[in-house]
Amino acid sequence: MASTSTKTSSSSSNLPHKYDVFLSFRGEDTRTNFVDHLYAGLVANGFHTFRDDEQLERGGEIASQLLDAIEESRVFIVVFSENYADSRWCxxxxxxxxxxxARDVSKIVLPIFYHVNPSDVRHQRGSYATRHTSPVEDADDDEVAMIEDWKYALTEVANFSGYPVDPNTDKGMRSRLWDHMDVQDVLKKRTGTKSIEGIFLNLSKLNNINLTTKAMKKMANLRLLKIFLGSEVVSGEEDYKAYISSDFEFPSWDLCYLHWHGYPLNSLPSNFEAEKLVELNMPYSNITNFGEGNMVQFSKLTAVILSHSKNLIKVSNFSSTPNLEKLILEGCTSLREIDPSIGDLERLGLLDLKECKSLGSLPDSICNLKSLKTLYLSGCSELNCLPEDLGNMQHLTELYANRTATGAPPPVIGRLRELQILSFSGCTGGRAYPSLFSLSGLSLLRALDLSDCYWWDARIPSDFWCLYSLEKLNLSGNHFTMVPTSITELSRLKVLVLGRCQRLQEIQQLPPSLEELDAHECVSLLTSLASSSDVVEATSRMMSLHRTILERIQDHAPKSEFCILIPGDGIPEWFEHREMGSSLTMELPSDWYDRDKFLGFCVCFVFAFKDQLPQIHHDILCQLNNFSFFYPYWDKWSGEHSSNDPHMWLAYQPRSGVDICYPEAWNSIRASFELSGVTDALSIKCGLHLIYK
Incomplete structure (x- = not known):
């Protein structure tokens, strides 16, 4: 089974689902006509759409990739065509x-009846009376049960409000308006009727449109309203608006989903009684106080998204949203207060308060959120402390608290036994942290960011190196002088970030599992690749870093990728081929590709920035004949800490990663390197080496 998807960046990127729309259809009936047009229209209007391709189906079994896409989709469009029920796959x-x-009531299905009678689908008649909907006489119990399940699914989906395909249908009589020109026409002529259940308006296609109460008055069955920005908008989100009067009202009794980018009023309409609402998404709105004075019980509401609503001051009255699962308030820079009733939200799993720069404290009741798994506090620069009972949030798995005023992570964090990601970067405001609290209780921790925390060697507790589940560790911008050999105890560590540790002098050993080491701008690093003369000296006190690298590649993990970024202008002496500049060509002997001995390719690139720092598409690109790979460095340098010193990037690609390009047919290798994102980078030298057992 193969699948294709087209991803577009829009304001819906904050939504909790990966795909806006999942298309289900019978390919041989519809792929080359109707579905192609439907898919193109959805993508053009900013909907991140997954389209199943059944050309590689095998026996009707559903691949795990497809099941994941279904779980991660919000709306399902099912195109019932003549032969749909002939396919076990479908x-x-x-x-x-x-x-x-059945597991997520926020999901929506929209059936389309393509040249078929809805009643035939509902009752499995006509072309829907197939071998898959009518068991044969000798069918076993399992087959009969499966057929009953299929019949149930057909009946259930067909019973949802759908519509036959009729291009000549009057716009005002359609159930859903997708095209922005159709929406404009209906609103301008006020031809909307109770047939309209969904309106999807791309503001980037039709900016500064006026919506009036009269134009929407007759849309009594409106269930879906999405006023959004398409993928073509990359900045200036605040400038795209749909204008309404201060007394604007619209039918909301049946509304299930509301997405309104740049909602212009400071409160919801006075007649807003959307008791069936499942998700409310209003990024860049003008709302000032959400929930205040609200008497409506939003018992089905599971997600509230008010990100970048810069006038929002307070969020209150959570008693009206008892089933809320996601609350996203990122970028609400005026938000000062969160009502203590938030502690009553028994199902809240995600709370996003990133960049709420005016938020000075959190209510203690937040510690009652037993279902909370993800908490974002990064950028809350006025937040000076965390609740004392934070350790009661026993199911918290991700905590992001970068750039706050809280100081050192409180010891109570050690009680968060299910924590997998902890990010506490730059929270000191220039003050040195005391000794780090014990982390031994965080046995499930996979990623830890303690960058820019002003830590010295003595501040790290001995049990720091007992985080056996740790895969990524960021200690950049600290004051360490050495990386102790204890780091080898982190047996699962894949990424180690030490950039801007300007006092760092020594890296003695690396964990065998390590795949990436970033030590950029570590200007005191004594183990320069250029200075070592003996790469086999195992007893030397100052073990050569390039021997450590070679050991990691050749002996410990030859089947996994590896790369390192460090200051210096030298290439390790064990590199067989070196050239000045950004490319070289290496002739190969006829027997070079011995599958029993050849492990992979090691490349090296020395470069420097002149005046311009990386801006966009910040990658180091490497091309080996028809095989290419890259290393993203966009978050490595910043204007505050940047230097123009030369740096060396060394990377290893195992044979298995390159085999797709049939390297056994190569008689020479041309290696070339490129720095994207800058126009005046200096390419100093490069190297290539083949690694054998």
Whole structure:
């Protein structure tokens, strides 16, 4: 089974689902006509859409990739065509859609009846009376049960409000308006009727449109309203608006989903009684106080997204949203207060308060959120402390608290036994941290960011190196002088970031599992690759870093990728081929590709920035004949800490990663390197080496 998806960046990127729309259809019936046009229209209007391709189906079984896409989709468009029920694949896919909808009431299915009678689908008649909907006489119990499940799925989905395909239907009589010109026409002529259940308006296609109460008055069955920005908008989100009067009202009784980018009023409409609402998404709105004075019970509401609503001061009355699962307030820079009733949200799993720069404290009741798994506090620069009972949040798995005024991470964090990601970068405001608290209780921790925390060697507790689940460790911008050999105890560590540790003098050993080491701008690093003369000296007190690298590649993990970024202008002496500049060509002997001995390719590139720092598309690109790979460095340098000193990037690619390009047919290798994101980078020298057992 193969799948294709087109991803577009829009304001919906903050939504909790990966895909806006999942298309289910029978390819041989519709792929080359109707579905192609539908898919193109969805993508053009900013909907991140997954389109299943059944050309590689095998026996009707659904691949795990497809099941993941179904779980990660918000809206399902099912195109019922003449031969849909002939496909076990399609029926299993439909059953998976029904299953995920049963678990998540926020998901929506929209059936389309393509040249078929809805009643035939509903009752499995006509072309829907197939071998998959009518068991044969000798069918076993399992087959009969499966057929009953398929029939149930067909009936259930067909019973949702759908519509036959009729291009000549009057716009005002359609159930859904997708095209921005159709929306404009209906609103301008006030031809909307109760047939309209969904309006999807791309503001980037039709900016500064006026919505009036009269134009929407007759849309009594409106269930879906999405006023959004398409992928073509990359900046100036605040400038795209749909204008309404201060007394604007619209039918909301049946509303299930509301997405309104740049909602212009400071409160919801006075007649807003959307008791069926599942998600409210209003980025860049003008709302000032959400929930205040609200008497409506939003019992089905699971997600509230008010990101970048810069006038929002307070969020209150959570008693009206008892089933809320996601609350996203990122970038609400005027937010000063969160009502203590937030502690009553028993199902809240995600709380995003990133860049709420005016928020000075959190209510103690937040510690009652037993279901909370992810908490974002990064950029809350006025937040000076965390609640004392934070350790009660026993199911918290991710805590991001970068650039706050809280100081050192409180010891209570050690009680968060299920924590997997902890990020506490730059929280001192220039003050040196005391000794780090014990982390031994965080046995599930996978990623830890303690960068820019002003830590010295003595501040690290001995049990710091007992975080056996740790895969990524960021200690950049600190004052360490050495990386102790104890780091080898982190047996699962893949990424170690030490950039801007300007006092760092020594890296003695590396964990065998390490795949990436970033030590950029570590100007005191004594183990320069250029200075070592004996790479086999194992007993030397100052073990050569390039021997350590070679050991890591050749002996410990020859089947996994590895790269390192450090200051210096030298290439390790064990590199067989070196050239000045950014490219070289290496002739190969006829027997070079011995599958029993050849492990992979090691490349090296020395470069420097002149005056311009990386801006966009910040990658180091390496091309080996028809094989290419890259290393992103966009977050490595910043204007505050940047230097123009030369740096060396060394990377290893195992044979298995290159085999797709049939390297056994190569008789020479041309290696070339490029720095993207800058126009005046200096390419000093490069190297290439083949690694054998």
């Amino acid at each position: 029926l299993n896919e439909l059953l998976a859609i029904i299953d995920t909808m």
